[in-house]
Amino acid sequence: MRVKRYVVNALPEAVSLIRSELGKDAVILNTKEIKVGGFMGMFSKKKMEVIAAIETNQANPPAQAQRAPNPQVDAAVEQILQSVQRTATAVMEPPPAPLIDEQEKKRNEREQFIIDEIRDLKEYMVTLSKKQSQSTELSEHLIALSDHLAEQEMDSQWIERLLNEILDKQTEEGTSYNKEQVWEQAFLLLEAWLQPYSGSGISDQVRVVHFVGPTGVGKTTTIAKLAAEQTIKQGKKVGFITSDTYRIAAVDQLRTYANILNVPMEVVFSQMDLPRAFKQLEERELIYMDTAGRNFRSELHVSEVNSLLQTSEPSETVLVLSMTGKTRDMAAVADHFCKYGVRKVLFTKLDETSVYGAIFNLIMNYELLPTYMASGQTVPDDIESFKVDSYIRQLLRSSVS
Known part of the structure; x- marks a missing residue:
């Protein structure tokens, strides 16, 4: 030895x-x-x-x-081996139970546990072997696509699923895709996955639209853009309500937009003030409500804002997220608001980033419905409805070029 x-x-x-x-x-x-x-x-x-x-x-x-060598794989295998080794050592140690039949029973249970551990280890090794053999099948074009999507911060589970489906298509057709074919297939698959979530703008059937989201994501500017579109292009009577009394000059900012657009505005400090505000705006066809930006990684702050969203009027809530935020933080915010039934999302500041994978992750992981994409500060031009094909072109842009 x-x-x-x-x-x-x-x-x-x-x-x-x-x-x-x-x-x-x-x-x-x-x-x-x-x-x-x-x-x-x-x-x-x-x-x-x-x-x-x-x-x-x-x-x-x-x-x-x-x-x-694959340190992550080997570490996982080593953990299982250590577990088996610890269990085997436990089997060799005589139990303190005084009765022989009880000793035998425990010994049998431990031996069976070892057998189960070894069986699980074998199955795990087979799975790892399949994954490793599959990785050798990836062409340079698939590897390039995978690397690009990872740089775009798309979740690994979706990258893996995308590559697997492209590989399956290659196998069915008995061919190997070139660069253009790989990205074309990626475009088609991503488009098919996102299509069920497209066309989810703000409903024409609601009278009150609440906008929620963290500090600095651009809620107030976004409200001004949408209000300008409704008043100037659609000819609707729009009103503003703001509860953003935490941020310095937040009320003044929305009031400035209200004056420019000739739109009435009401300020509320608590849920008790809402009936008065709605009464003042009863002649308005559409009401946009701006809420305070808080640390919405805290569920307590989410519940506080949610208490302001209760109304007897037909309404819906839109979560506003900035593309300059961290993907992990956006996911945490979305997770908290989804618990309160928020399903629509609006993305801002697309002009300040070149990383777009977070949009895909949030839509697919939380089944959020994208409404608008905003970029820049120009009111009302720098905003457009979410379009699946336009978004995917942004996501794959550097790959396709």
Whole structure:
């Protein structure tokens, strides 16, 4: 038996070395944390000591025939192996139960647990093997598409699904797509996925539209753009309500737009003020309500704003999100508002970013209905209805060019 000692920073690093030096049949005999270096016991660094071995009669596979190291995969496998090893050690230890039949029962249960663990490990290894063999099938064009979508911050689950469906189409047609064909298929698939969520503008049947969202996403400017479109182009009588009394000059900003558009505006400080505001605007055909931007990663703040959205009038709520925000933060905000039935979303500041994957993630993961896409500060021009094909061209733009 050939035994070798490794001192590494973490287990995945050791697994990679063991596989490459001793081969795939090597086993880990022991692991423990040690300290190395330092001076007189100080400033030493923590390392992992890993003891591995392989039977000397087993051939060490040539380096070029070995699987390329994958630290994430090997770490997952190592966790399962350690679990099996801990369970096996537990089986060898005699239980303290005084009765022989109870000892036998527990021993059988533990042995069955080990068998189940090994079976699960085998199934897991088969799945990993399939994924690795599939990754070798990816052409340079598919890899380029995958890299581009990752840069666009599209979730990995959707990238993987997209590549798998393109691979399936190639298999069905018995061909290998060139660059243009790969991106054409990506466009068609993304379009088909998003199509059920298209055409979801603000309903003509509602009288009150609430706009909610974090601070600085452009709610007030967006309201002005939509109000200008309705008053100038559609000839509707529009009114404003604002509850954004937290932000300095927020009321003045909306009042300025109201004066320019000759639109009446009411200010409310709590839910108690809403009946008065609606009474003052009873002759208006359409009312846009601006709410305060808060830290909507907090469900408490979401519930506070939601209390202002209750009305007997036909209404709907639109979540406003800025494309300059972090994808993770936007997802957290959307998750909280979805709990209160908010399903429509409007994206702003598209001119300030080149990353558009968050839009796809929010639509697909939370089944949000996109209404408008806004960019720039010009009222009322810098806003347009969400169109699936235009959005996908933005998402794939640098790939197609």
